[in-house]
Amino acid sequence: MPDVPPQRCSWVNVDDQLMREYHDREWGVQTHDDRRHFEFLILEAAQAGLSWSIVLNKREGYRRAFSQFDPEKVARYSPARIAKLTADPGIIRNRLKIAAAVKNARAFLAVQKEFGSFDTYCWQFVGGRPRDRPEPAEDRRGGEECASISSRAKRIRKL
Helix, strand or coil: CCCCCCCCCCCCCCCCHHHHHHHHHCCCCCCCCHHHHHHHHHHHHHHCCCCHHHHHHCHHHHHHHCHHHCHHHHHCCCHHHHHHHCCCCCCCCCHHHHHHHHHHHHHHHHHHHHHCCHHHHHHHHHCCCCCCCCCHHHCCCCHHHHHHHHHHHHHHHHC
């Protein structure tokens, strides 16, 4: 019996091994690990305006530059450390994105303090249970899900 290739979403470039592995092993897989949540917060903020492939190719650089995605360490980064990171070719060298990562680390810690974990905070918006969602091209958010996203955004802005 021939090997049947795994079913993948339409956005996956099957010629890109990193994207295939990300899709097959991580995308859409629920997590309850705060360090993993913080990693994706940093990486997804860095991705703004760029392709996810660019960020994935720099992931190990981010891991090194941002203290293995330790929010307590990143929250203490000084302006000098931020300036140094703008010269690091292993990451996206945008000063605003780097400074945002430090600010996000501080907000992340505040959320952990208030809710016990960032995971608890995130999962409360979906009642602690994952939801099925369509592929991104089919995603037409509305109603309850849109209100949930809006509620999260408002709470995070207050931090």
